[in-house]
Amino acid sequence: MIEVKELSKRYGGTSAVDGLSFSVGPGRVTGFLGPNGAGKTTTMRVLLGLDAPTSGEALVDGLRYARIRRPMLRVGALLDAGALHGGRSAFDHLLCLARTNGIGARRVAEVLEQVGLAGVARKRAGGFSLGMKQRLGIAAALLGDPGVLLFDEPVNGLDPDGVRWIRELMRSLAAEGRTVLLSSHLMSEMELTADRLVVIGRGRLICDTTVRDLAARFDRGVLVRSPRAAELAEVLTGAGAAVAPDPSGGLAVTGVDVSVIGDLAARHALPIHEATPRSASLEEAYMELTAGSVEHRAHGSAR
Amino acid sequence: MTSVGGVSEGARTVTGVLGAEWVKVRSVRSFSYVLAGAAMSALLMAALAWYSASLYDGLPDGQRAGLSVTSLVSVIGLPLQICFGVFGVLVVTSEYATGTIRSSLVAVPRRWPVLAAKAAVVAAVSLAAGLAAATATFFSTRAIAGERPMGFNEVPLSEGVPELFAAAAAVAAVALAGAGLGAVSRSTAGSVIGVVVLVYVLPIVALNLPEPWSERVSAVLLPGLVGQVSGVLSGTLSHALLSPPQALAVLALYAAVPLGAAALALRCRDA
Ligand SMILES: Nc1ncnc2c1ncn2[C@@H]1O[C@H](COP(=O)(O)OP(=O)(O)OP(=O)(O)O)[C@@H](O)[C@H]1O
Numbered sequence: 090m091i092e093v094k095e096l097s098k099r100y101g102g103t104s105a106v107d108g109l110s111f112s113v114g115p116g117r118v119t120g121f122l123g124p125n126g127a128g129k130t131t132t133m134r135v136l137l138g139l140d141a142p143t144s145g146e147a148l149v150d151g152l153r154y155a156r157i158r159r160p161m162l163r164v165g166a167l168l169d170a171g172a173l174h175g176g177r178s179a180f181d182h183l184l185c186l187a188r189t190n191g192i193g194a195r196r197v198a199e200v201l202e203q204v205g206l207a208g209v210a211r212k213r214a215g216g217f218s219l220g221m222k223q224r225l226g227i228a229a230a231l232l233g234d235p236g237v238l239l240f241d242e243p244v245n246g247l248d249p250d251g252v253r254w255i256r257e258l259m260r261s262l263a264a265e266g267r268t269v270l271l272s273s274h275l276m277s278e279m280e281l282t283a284d285r286l287v288v289i290g291r292g293r294l295i296c297d298t299t300v301r302d303l304a305a306r307f308d309r310g311v312l313v314r315s316p317r318a319a320e321l322a323e324v325l326t327g328a329g330a331a332v333a334p335d336p337s338g339g340l341a342v343t344g345v346d347v348s349v350i351g352d353l354a355a356r357h358a359l360p361i362h363e364a365t366p367r368s369a370s371l372e373e374a375y376m377e378l379t380a381g382s383v384e385h386r387a388h389g390s391a392r
Numbered sequence: 393m394t395s396v397g398g399v400s401e402g403a404r405t406v407t408g409v410l411g412a413e414w415v416k417v418r419s420v421r422s423f424s425y426v427l428a429g430a431a432m433s434a435l436l437m438a439a440l441a442w443y444s445a446s447l448y449d450g451l452p453d454g455q456r457a458g459l460s461v462t463s464l465v466s467v468i469g470l471p472l473q474i475c476f477g478v479f480g481v482l483v484v485t486s487e488y489a490t491g492t493i494r495s496s497l498v499a500v501p502r503r504w505p506v507l508a509a510k511a512a513v514v515a516a517v518s519l520a521a522g523l524a525a526a527t528a529t530f531f532s533t534r535a536i537a538g539e540r541p542m543g544f545n546e547v548p549l550s551e552g553v554p555e556l557f558a559a560a561a562a563v564a565a566v567a568l569a570g571a572g573l574g575a576v577s578r579s580t581a582g583s584v585i586g587v588v589v590l591v592y593v594l595p596i597v598a599l600n601l602p603e604p605w606s607e608r609v610s611a612v613l614l615p616g617l618v619g620q621v622s623g624v625l626s627g628t629l630s631h632a633l634l635s636p637p638q639a640l641a642v643l644a645l646y647a648a649v650p651l652g653a654a655a656l657a658l659r660c661r662d663a
C-alpha cells in the first residue's frame with residue numbers, strides 16, 4: 090500500500106511535485122504516467138526516503154520509508170538500472186545490497202536465476218547490455234521478496250522480448266497480491282500492463298482511474314453508414330441514442346453499444362454498410378489529458 | 393522487531409552494513425591498485441636504503457660519518473597517505489559517480505550506518521596496510537643498511553616501534569579525512585585535491601611562514617604530528633610542541649572533523 094498525501098517537492102525555484110495525492114493498492118499493477126519532467130521520479134525518490142518532501146508526505150504501508158527497518162523486505166525499487174559499479178560482478182552488486190538487510194547469498198543466486206542472469210552472475214556488470222542491466226536492477230528490487238514494488242521506467246530501451254518479459258513479470262507480481270507501481274511515458278505500454286492509472290503533469294494529479302474507465306471516457310461513439318440513414322436515425326433516437334450527422338457522411342451515434350445498433354437495425358430490416366466503434370486510442374486520450382493539464386494550469390486550477 | 397535470536401536489530405544492521413561495505417571494497421579493481429601502490433612505496437624505500445648504502449660504501453672513510461639518512465619510515469608516510477587518502481575518497485565518491493549511493497541509502501534509510509561502516513572499513517584497511525608497509529620498510533631498510541651507521545638504522549627498536557604505529561595512524565587519519573571530504577563534496581577530483589593539500593601542500597606552506605608561526609603551524613600539520621606522536625622528530629620540527637597524547641588527539645581531529653561534516657551532510661541533504 091502506497092499513500093501520497095498532499096506531497097510537494099521544490100528544488101530551489103522549480104516545483105517538481107505540487108500538492109500530489111493518490112494511493113496505490115495491492116493486487117494490481119498501477120501505471121504512473123506523465124510527460125517528461127512531470128515529477129514521477131521525484132515522487133518515487135521521496136517515497137524511498139532519498140529526497141525530503143517540502144511539504145506533505147509519502148507513506149509505504151502507513152510508514153515513512155526512513156522508519157522502516159530492513160526496508161528491502163517490505164519495499165523493492167528500481168530507480169536507475171545504470172547505477173552500477175562497472176567493475177563489480179552482478180553477484181557482488183546484489184550481495185552488497187542483500188547484506189545490509191540480512192539477506193543471504195543463496196537468495197542472491199535465486200533472484201539472479203529468476204531474472205535470467207545466473208549464467209553471467211560472476212561477470213563484471215560494466216559489460217552488460219541495457220537489457221541485462223534492467224534485469225539486474227529488477228533482481229535487486231526482488232531481493233527481499235517485498236510486498237511493495239516501485240519501478241521507474243523499467244522498459245526504457247528494451248527490445249520487444251524484454252518488454253514482454255517485464256510486462257508478464259509485473260502482472261504476475263501483482264497477481265501474487267503485491268502492490269506494483271510502474272512509471273512510464275508510454276500509454277501504449279501501460280494499456281497492456283496496468284489495471285489502474287495515475288496520470289500526472291507538472292507535478293499535479295491529472296487523473297486517477299482504471300484503464301477501462303479511461304477508455305470509456307474517451308469513447309467517441311460509433312460511425313454508422315446506411316442507405317436508409319434517416320429511418321435508422323429515428324429508430325436509434327427512439328432507443329435512447331444520440332445521433333448526429335458525421336462530417337464524413339455517416340451517422341455519429343453515441344449512447345448505445347455497436348451490438349445494440351446492429352440488433353435494432355436487423356429488427357427494423359434496415360441495411361447497414363458500416364458500423365465502426367470509434368474510441369480515441371488511450372495514447373490519444375493521454376495526450377489530450379496531459380495537454381489539458383497545461384491549459385488548466387494556465388487558468389490556475391488543478392485537474 | 394527489536395531482537396532476533398538475542399541479537400538486537402541495530403547490531404544486525406551494523407554487521408550487515410559492515411559486511412556489505414567490505415564486499416564493495418574488495419570487489420573492485422581500485423582496491424588492488426591502492427594495495428599495489430603501498431607495496432611499491434615500500435619497495436621504493438628499500439631501493440633508497442640500497443642507494444644510501446652504496447653511497448656510503450663509495451665515500452672515503454673520513455666522510456662516512458657525515459652521511460645521515462632520515463628515517464625511511466617517515467619518508468614512506470607521504471606516498472602511503474596519498475594512496476590511502478585517495479582510497480578513502482574513492483570508497484565514497486565512486487558511489488556518487490556511479491549512482492549506487494541511491495540503492496545503498498534506499499537499503500539503509502537511516503543513512504549513518506552506511507557512513508560509519510565505510511569509515512570502519514577504510515580505517516581498518518588503511519591502518520593494517522599502513523602498518524604492514526611501514527613495518528616492511530623498517531625491517532627491510534635496516535637489513536639492507538646492515539652494519540653501516542647511517543642514522544636511521546641506529547635508532548633502537550624501542551623507538552622504532554612507536555614510529556611505525558604513528559605512521560599507520562596518520563595513514564588511517566588521512567584515509568578517513570578523504571572519505572569525509574568525499575561525502576561532503578561528492579566529487580572525486582575535489583576530494584583528491586583536498587587530500588593532497590592536507591598531506592603535501594600545507595606542510596610546505598607552513599615551512600615558509602615566519603617564525604614562530606612556522607613551528608607552531610607545523611606542529612599541528614601531518615608530518616609534525618607523526619613525529620610528535622612517536623617522539624621521533626624528523627624534518628619539519630626541531631622540538632616537540634605537543635605531548636604524544638595531544639598530538640594523537642589532533643591527528644584524530646583530522647579524521648573526525650571531515651567525518652562529522654559528512655554525517656551532517658548525509659543526514660540533511662537529498663541523496
Ligand atoms: N535534483 C534536482 N534538482 C533540481 N531540479 C530537479 C531535480 N530533480 C528533478 N528536478 C526537476 O523536477 C521536475 C520533475 O522531474 P522528475 O525527474 O521527477 O520528472 P519525471 O516525471 O521523472 O520525468 P521523466 O519522464 O523525464 O523521467 C523536472 O522539472 C526536473 O527538472
Ligand SMILES: [Mg+2]
Nearest residue numbers: 129130131241
Ligand atoms: Mg523520471
